Amino acid sequence: MNNLSIPAQTLQEAWEKGLQQGLTQVAVNMLREGxxxxFIVKLTGLPLEVVKNLQTVDTDDDKILVKEFLEMSQSSLNKIWLDPEEDEAWKDL
Structure with missing residues (x-):
């Protein structure tokens, strides 16, 4: 039978990465709240330069997210939107 356990080193690295991602998200949320x-540096333990970078990255990410959402919405609508002939055919059913 195969041993499916995850090595301790892998778990430790994953935990540390998750912790950093969590602290970064907390810092982003705090920045959004003004x-x-x-204070953010003190509470999260992140370096000041990292927090400063989050200010510009957060703004850029928001713009990217909005752009991607609009593109995805348009793409999805195009997939489900009926052309005029199909639309007329459904009215007769």
Whole structure:
């Protein structure tokens, strides 16, 4: 039978990565709420430069997310939208 356990080193690395991602998201949320940089650094333990970078990245990410959402919405609508002939055919059913 195969041993399906995950090595301790892999678990540790995954946990640390998850912790960093969580702290980064907390910092982003705090920035959105207008909390001061020094306070964010103190609470999250992230370096000041990282938090400053999150300010610009967060704005860029929001713009990218909105753009991707609009493109995806348009693409989805195009897939389900009936052309005029199909639309007329459904009215007769």
């Amino acid at each position: 909390i001061e940089l020094d």
